[in-house]
Amino acid sequence: METRTESHKIFYGWYLVGVSLISGAFQTGIGIWGVSVFVSPMGDELGWSRTSFMAALTIRTALTGLLSPVVGPWRDTKNGPRVLMLAGSIILGISLIALKYVDSLWEFYLFFGVFGSIGALGAGGILTQTILPKWFVRKRGFALGIASMGGGTGPLVFPIAILGLITWLGWRDAWFFLGVLALVLLVPLSFLVKTRPEDMGLHPDGIAEVPEQAAPTTSNQSARRSGREFSFTGRQALHTPAFWLIIFAVALGGLGQQGFQANWIPYLEGEGFSTKTATLAISVYGVCSVTARIIWGTLADQHSIRHLIVIQSLLTAISVMALIYVLGPFMLFFFVIFFGLTMGGSFILRPLIVANYFGREHIGAITGYMRPFQGLTSAVGP
Template sequence: MFYGWNLCALSTLGNLIIQGTAIYSMNSFIEPLFEAYGWSRTATSASMGIAALVGFGCAPLIGTLDMHIGSRKMMCLGSLLAAAALFGMGATDNYYIFTACFCLVWAASQCCGGLVANGLLCHWFKVHRGLAFGIAAVGMSFAGSIIPIFSLFCITHWGIANAYYILGVCAALLCIPCLLMVRERPEMMGLAPDGLAVEKKQNSCETQTSDSDEAAHRKDPSIRQFLCMKEIYLIGLGAGLGLMCASGLMSQLKPRFTELGYDSVTAMTFMSVAAVSCGLSKFFWGWLADAIRPIRALRLVMALHVLALGLSVMHFGYFTTFIYCIFMGACCGSYWTLLPAVVGFYFGPAHFLGTYRFVSFFLLLKSCAYPILGYSFDKTASYEAGYLVYLVLVFIGLLLTLLLNEKKGAEYKAMTAEKN
């Protein structure tokens, strides 16, 4: 088996344990924290929002560090930082210290998984890059069903502090496989992306010339040059708007079904169906990105997302709603797979980290999604107005992606050169 798939599995594990803890653990801790320390849901929600902003906001810094010290050190650092922060969350009853530690967990999730893992996989895969991103992103989806249950079990049996300590130990243990397994590039193991054998250079002079040319090619543009690239804004805003609306919709899907008249059990069942579809669809979108090119796959899913949001304001029977949940979940599950695939296709593995650190900054839009539905329900007693706002935003994102010229992509140019 190609060694890159081992790194893909490690990235999945990092996304599950650390990103999953950052995103989903509060489902289990909100009520116990209120009972233990008197922290209101508004306070804990604010802590989550601040931590998410810090996590996505520090992406440019994390990407820059990764470019200087390498993925293995960054992933080890991320696991240890997450462990220390989780121990801090368990040890304190001070809200501000707790929030600061939570911010560190979110930042660490970009190191052991997230941004750094995507950069690593971009070097190890070319033909199957989309599928690799999809498999790695599945960890976040599975975490939604694993982390809350595991956390609640720990809280029930050993209390809040020990539950955080256990999560911290799990994060720290990730440092061992990261240290032993991670290799920056397949060339270090005599391989090429996707497992092809590397041809050995017989002439040392040719090797030195090739290496120097490659190093020059891999030199990233300056920060000012990056900020002047319109493609970064088209990709970041386009996919960012789609991801923003997908996150907001999935976060309050159960109340929407309750609003439509379904009982709580049925509404939760429909939400679970959408969540499972969201997770499993990442494999499909990764495969499709490899088959028809990532930019086309992103445009397709955003068009389908617009259609799904249009259907959201309609009322269906049980079976049709079940099918709708599968459809909507599949649309919402695509962005974490397709966004890095598009960046890799357009800028190539040599400039992936340099570019993705800036594109990731647009993921801050995700934090704007939740108030839209809340405001819609408070003012109209329905989520439908919020869904219509989402529809317009995703449509704008689709238009932005249509402005991208895929023939300017680094991978497209490389494929054209190989054919010629």
């Protein structure tokens, strides 16, 4: 069937890519990477150990996973994603502001762990994982690659910025500043969220006359290249071997990933590196991770997602093993460059493989069913 571009105007999906990039940068920059900058100053003042501090991240990650099946189907409704992001942004901002006033571990666990998980559930990866795959089919890899750059920009910008805030204002006012920033930045962006292009009279990729249904294939790959894609329901996906194999692979990868990222600065400090060097290493990783997402995303539009994710996983495993030989600054930055270019691919390939296998119509419900397994293994990491 012949296709045509619907308008010379910028396709609205690209605005959502921008919203996803900003919200992703904020969420990963604070919730995963930035929190490690607070370990030493909060621990020194309040007498907390690193293990006690990181238990909050375990709570946050586990709750996010356990609650995902509940909110997952809402992400497929017309107004669900907008409401979820708005509520999540407000809760996230207020919880960050409340961290200024904590004096005990239970308060930290409550505001960062419990309320932070609820906020992250709405304001986190909702766009990249469930909304953008509905807006893009042919250009899905490239679009998600750009959107997921937010996750790479987070470690590039936030650790250094947070370190500066703590040095300038102290850790309490740094939390307060971040909470206000979340409210000012993320709340307005939530009003731009649209679930599907059809809700605005548009078609995926901004191309008209693209039929949605085609005979299902094993991976949906060939159908997707022609602009046609079969969509599984959540129940249908649960009965496929691919669903459980993807869960196993992603959950296993998350077992080490979350803990390593959150403990990056404390670990390097323990190995004799200064806080500034460790923070700079995160920023270099961020630059490489941002670059990697575009590269892997573009490749995913042209090659088998299965082959790419195998290659990416093997290269990441090799890069992690190289950490054993990090004994000085030169080897440290060699490691973070290699790790960024390889690990960065996982953040784009994981959501892509779900969307490419199961289609776009019910991806919110499907990813919601997957998240508890991923969340529980990631929670063990810290």
